[in-house]
Amino acid sequence: MGQRRRSKKSDVLVKKDYSSFLCPGGAVACPVPAEGFPAGPDGVALPEYAAKLDTQLASLGDWFKVGFECLELDSELNQCGGCLALGQGQDCSTIANTRATGCEKGVCTVYSCMPGYTVSADKRECVRAGDAGQAVFQQRR
Incomplete structure:
Protein backbone atom coordinates (compact mmCIF):
# COMPACT_ATOMS: atom_id res chain seq x y z
CA MET A 1 0.00 0.00 0.00
CA GLY A 2 1.19 3.49 -0.68
CA GLN A 3 3.34 2.48 -3.61
CA ARG A 4 2.56 4.01 -6.92
CA ARG A 5 3.25 2.30 -10.13
CA ARG A 6 4.77 4.36 -12.82
CA SER A 7 2.86 4.27 -15.99
CA LYS A 8 4.95 3.27 -18.93
CA LYS A 9 4.90 5.87 -21.62
CA SER A 10 5.22 4.67 -25.12
CA ASP A 11 7.54 7.37 -26.37
CA VAL A 12 7.46 7.64 -30.10
CA LEU A 13 10.85 8.61 -31.41
CA VAL A 14 10.51 11.43 -33.88
CA LYS A 15 13.52 12.12 -36.02
CA LYS A 16 14.74 15.68 -35.52
CA ASP A 17 14.79 17.96 -38.54
CA TYR A 18 18.13 19.77 -38.49
CA SER A 19 17.33 21.99 -41.47
CA SER A 20 16.64 25.02 -39.28
CA PHE A 21 20.12 24.67 -37.76
CA LEU A 22 21.90 23.98 -41.04
CA CYS A 23 20.14 26.14 -43.63
CA PRO A 24 18.85 29.70 -43.88
CA GLY A 25 15.20 30.66 -44.32
CA GLY A 26 12.89 27.99 -45.66
CA ALA A 27 15.65 25.91 -47.22
CA VAL A 28 15.90 22.21 -46.39
CA ALA A 29 19.09 20.26 -45.70
CA CYS A 30 19.52 17.36 -48.11
CA PRO A 31 22.37 14.90 -47.68
CA VAL A 32 24.91 14.75 -50.48
CA PRO A 33 24.99 11.12 -51.60
CA ALA A 34 28.19 9.19 -52.11
CA GLU A 35 29.57 9.05 -55.64
CA GLY A 36 27.67 6.47 -57.69
CA PHE A 37 24.92 5.91 -55.12
CA PRO A 38 22.32 3.34 -56.20
CA ALA A 39 19.42 5.12 -57.86
CA GLY A 40 16.63 4.40 -60.28
CA PRO A 41 16.49 5.88 -63.79
CA ASP A 42 14.74 8.96 -62.36
CA GLY A 43 17.70 9.71 -60.08
CA VAL A 44 15.84 8.86 -56.85
CA ALA A 45 17.82 6.69 -54.43
CA LEU A 46 16.78 3.07 -54.15
CA PRO A 47 14.79 2.42 -50.93
CA GLU A 48 17.53 0.33 -49.27
CA TYR A 49 20.15 3.05 -49.79
CA ALA A 50 17.78 5.83 -48.69
CA ALA A 51 16.87 3.96 -45.49
CA LYS A 52 20.53 3.27 -44.68
CA LEU A 53 21.50 6.91 -45.28
CA ASP A 54 18.57 8.13 -43.18
CA THR A 55 19.76 6.04 -40.19
CA GLN A 56 23.23 7.62 -40.50
CA LEU A 57 21.76 11.09 -39.91
CA ALA A 58 20.91 10.84 -36.22
CA SER A 59 22.74 13.94 -34.99
CA LEU A 60 23.86 17.35 -36.16
CA GLY A 61 27.43 16.06 -36.34
CA ASP A 62 26.32 13.24 -38.64
CA TRP A 63 25.04 15.78 -41.16
CA PHE A 64 28.51 17.34 -41.31
CA LYS A 65 30.15 13.91 -41.70
CA VAL A 66 27.89 12.90 -44.58
CA GLY A 67 27.73 16.35 -46.16
CA PHE A 68 24.66 18.33 -47.09
CA GLU A 69 23.34 21.08 -49.32
CA CYS A 70 20.59 23.58 -48.60
CA LEU A 71 17.78 23.49 -51.14
CA GLU A 72 14.40 25.05 -51.71
CA LEU A 73 12.47 21.91 -52.61
CA ASP A 74 9.48 23.85 -53.91
CA SER A 75 11.53 25.15 -56.84
CA GLU A 76 14.72 23.04 -57.14
CA LEU A 77 14.82 21.52 -60.65
CA ASN A 78 17.02 18.53 -59.77
CA GLN A 79 15.45 17.71 -56.38
CA CYS A 80 11.86 18.81 -56.80
CA GLY A 81 9.64 18.07 -53.81
CA GLY A 82 12.20 16.12 -51.77
CA CYS A 83 15.77 14.94 -51.28
CA LEU A 84 16.65 12.35 -53.94
CA ALA A 85 19.28 10.75 -51.70
CA LEU A 86 16.53 10.01 -49.16
CA GLY A 87 14.28 8.46 -51.80
CA GLN A 88 11.99 11.48 -52.12
CA GLY A 102 10.64 23.35 -64.06
CA CYS A 103 9.70 22.72 -60.46
CA GLU A 104 6.64 24.56 -59.18
CA LYS A 105 5.43 24.11 -55.61
CA GLY A 106 7.38 20.85 -55.31
CA VAL A 107 5.94 19.28 -58.48
CA CYS A 108 7.71 18.91 -61.84
CA THR A 109 6.12 20.85 -64.69
CA VAL A 110 6.83 20.33 -68.39
CA TYR A 111 6.89 23.53 -70.43
CA SER A 112 7.88 22.21 -73.86
CA CYS A 113 8.70 18.94 -75.59
CA MET A 114 10.98 17.61 -78.32
CA PRO A 115 9.67 17.51 -81.91
CA GLY A 116 6.96 14.87 -82.32
CA TYR A 117 5.83 15.22 -78.70
CA THR A 118 3.40 17.48 -76.91
CA VAL A 119 2.91 18.47 -73.27
CA SER A 120 0.36 16.24 -71.51
CA ALA A 121 -2.83 17.75 -70.10
CA ASP A 122 -1.47 17.59 -66.53
CA LYS A 123 1.89 19.10 -67.66
CA ARG A 124 3.84 16.26 -66.04
CA GLU A 125 5.18 14.49 -69.15
CA CYS A 126 5.58 14.61 -72.91
CA VAL A 127 3.34 12.37 -74.99
CA ARG A 128 3.73 11.42 -78.62
CA ALA A 129 1.84 13.95 -80.73
CA GLY A 130 -1.59 12.54 -81.53
CA ASP A 131 -1.62 10.12 -78.55
CA ALA A 132 -4.22 11.46 -76.14
CA GLY A 133 -2.64 11.11 -72.71
CA GLN A 134 -0.56 8.02 -73.51
CA ALA A 135 2.97 8.51 -72.21
CA VAL A 136 6.07 7.39 -74.01
CA PHE A 137 8.69 6.17 -71.56
CA GLN A 138 12.10 6.72 -73.09
CA GLN A 139 15.14 8.14 -71.37
CA ARG A 140 16.11 11.59 -72.55
CA ARG A 141 19.68 11.80 -73.77
Whole structure:
Protein backbone atom coordinates (compact mmCIF):
# COMPACT_ATOMS: atom_id res chain seq x y z
CA MET A 1 0.00 0.00 0.00
CA GLY A 2 1.19 3.49 -0.68
CA GLN A 3 3.34 2.48 -3.61
CA ARG A 4 2.56 4.01 -6.92
CA ARG A 5 3.25 2.30 -10.13
CA ARG A 6 4.77 4.36 -12.82
CA SER A 7 2.86 4.27 -15.99
CA LYS A 8 4.95 3.27 -18.93
CA LYS A 9 4.90 5.87 -21.62
CA SER A 10 5.22 4.67 -25.12
CA ASP A 11 7.54 7.37 -26.37
CA VAL A 12 7.46 7.64 -30.10
CA LEU A 13 10.85 8.61 -31.41
CA VAL A 14 10.51 11.43 -33.88
CA LYS A 15 13.52 12.12 -36.02
CA LYS A 16 14.74 15.68 -35.52
CA ASP A 17 14.79 17.96 -38.54
CA TYR A 18 18.13 19.77 -38.49
CA SER A 19 17.33 21.99 -41.47
CA SER A 20 16.64 25.02 -39.28
CA PHE A 21 20.12 24.67 -37.76
CA LEU A 22 21.90 23.98 -41.04
CA CYS A 23 20.14 26.14 -43.63
CA PRO A 24 18.85 29.70 -43.88
CA GLY A 25 15.20 30.66 -44.32
CA GLY A 26 12.89 27.99 -45.66
CA ALA A 27 15.65 25.91 -47.22
CA VAL A 28 15.90 22.21 -46.39
CA ALA A 29 19.09 20.26 -45.70
CA CYS A 30 19.52 17.36 -48.11
CA PRO A 31 22.37 14.90 -47.68
CA VAL A 32 24.91 14.75 -50.48
CA PRO A 33 24.99 11.12 -51.60
CA ALA A 34 28.19 9.19 -52.11
CA GLU A 35 29.57 9.05 -55.64
CA GLY A 36 27.67 6.47 -57.69
CA PHE A 37 24.92 5.91 -55.12
CA PRO A 38 22.32 3.34 -56.20
CA ALA A 39 19.42 5.12 -57.86
CA GLY A 40 16.63 4.40 -60.28
CA PRO A 41 16.49 5.88 -63.79
CA ASP A 42 14.74 8.96 -62.36
CA GLY A 43 17.70 9.71 -60.08
CA VAL A 44 15.84 8.86 -56.85
CA ALA A 45 17.82 6.69 -54.43
CA LEU A 46 16.78 3.07 -54.15
CA PRO A 47 14.79 2.42 -50.93
CA GLU A 48 17.53 0.33 -49.27
CA TYR A 49 20.15 3.05 -49.79
CA ALA A 50 17.78 5.83 -48.69
CA ALA A 51 16.87 3.96 -45.49
CA LYS A 52 20.53 3.27 -44.68
CA LEU A 53 21.50 6.91 -45.28
CA ASP A 54 18.57 8.13 -43.18
CA THR A 55 19.76 6.04 -40.19
CA GLN A 56 23.23 7.62 -40.50
CA LEU A 57 21.76 11.09 -39.91
CA ALA A 58 20.91 10.84 -36.22
CA SER A 59 22.74 13.94 -34.99
CA LEU A 60 23.86 17.35 -36.16
CA GLY A 61 27.43 16.06 -36.34
CA ASP A 62 26.32 13.24 -38.64
CA TRP A 63 25.04 15.78 -41.16
CA PHE A 64 28.51 17.34 -41.31
CA LYS A 65 30.15 13.91 -41.70
CA VAL A 66 27.89 12.90 -44.58
CA GLY A 67 27.73 16.35 -46.16
CA PHE A 68 24.66 18.33 -47.09
CA GLU A 69 23.34 21.08 -49.32
CA CYS A 70 20.59 23.58 -48.60
CA LEU A 71 17.78 23.49 -51.14
CA GLU A 72 14.40 25.05 -51.71
CA LEU A 73 12.47 21.91 -52.61
CA ASP A 74 9.48 23.85 -53.91
CA SER A 75 11.53 25.15 -56.84
CA GLU A 76 14.72 23.04 -57.14
CA LEU A 77 14.82 21.52 -60.65
CA ASN A 78 17.02 18.53 -59.77
CA GLN A 79 15.45 17.71 -56.38
CA CYS A 80 11.86 18.81 -56.80
CA GLY A 81 9.64 18.07 -53.81
CA GLY A 82 12.20 16.12 -51.77
CA CYS A 83 15.77 14.94 -51.28
CA LEU A 84 16.65 12.35 -53.94
CA ALA A 85 19.28 10.75 -51.70
CA LEU A 86 16.53 10.01 -49.16
CA GLY A 87 14.28 8.46 -51.80
CA GLN A 88 11.99 11.48 -52.12
CA GLY A 89 11.20 14.01 -54.83
CA GLN A 90 11.98 13.92 -58.53
CA ASP A 91 14.69 15.17 -60.87
CA CYS A 92 12.64 17.18 -63.37
CA SER A 93 15.52 17.20 -65.86
CA THR A 94 15.12 13.43 -66.41
CA ILE A 95 11.55 13.53 -67.73
CA ALA A 96 11.65 11.87 -71.16
CA ASN A 97 11.38 13.85 -74.40
CA THR A 98 11.30 17.29 -72.77
CA ARG A 99 12.93 20.51 -73.92
CA ALA A 100 12.11 22.64 -70.89
CA THR A 101 10.96 21.64 -67.41
CA GLY A 102 10.64 23.35 -64.06
CA CYS A 103 9.70 22.72 -60.46
CA GLU A 104 6.64 24.56 -59.18
CA LYS A 105 5.43 24.11 -55.61
CA GLY A 106 7.38 20.85 -55.31
CA VAL A 107 5.94 19.28 -58.48
CA CYS A 108 7.71 18.91 -61.84
CA THR A 109 6.12 20.85 -64.69
CA VAL A 110 6.83 20.33 -68.39
CA TYR A 111 6.89 23.53 -70.43
CA SER A 112 7.88 22.21 -73.86
CA CYS A 113 8.70 18.94 -75.59
CA MET A 114 10.98 17.61 -78.32
CA PRO A 115 9.67 17.51 -81.91
CA GLY A 116 6.96 14.87 -82.32
CA TYR A 117 5.83 15.22 -78.70
CA THR A 118 3.40 17.48 -76.91
CA VAL A 119 2.91 18.47 -73.27
CA SER A 120 0.36 16.24 -71.51
CA ALA A 121 -2.83 17.75 -70.10
CA ASP A 122 -1.47 17.59 -66.53
CA LYS A 123 1.89 19.10 -67.66
CA ARG A 124 3.84 16.26 -66.04
CA GLU A 125 5.18 14.49 -69.15
CA CYS A 126 5.58 14.61 -72.91
CA VAL A 127 3.34 12.37 -74.99
CA ARG A 128 3.73 11.42 -78.62
CA ALA A 129 1.84 13.95 -80.73
CA GLY A 130 -1.59 12.54 -81.53
CA ASP A 131 -1.62 10.12 -78.55
CA ALA A 132 -4.22 11.46 -76.14
CA GLY A 133 -2.64 11.11 -72.71
CA GLN A 134 -0.56 8.02 -73.51
CA ALA A 135 2.97 8.51 -72.21
CA VAL A 136 6.07 7.39 -74.01
CA PHE A 137 8.69 6.17 -71.56
CA GLN A 138 12.10 6.72 -73.09
CA GLN A 139 15.14 8.14 -71.37
CA ARG A 140 16.11 11.59 -72.55
CA ARG A 141 19.68 11.80 -73.77
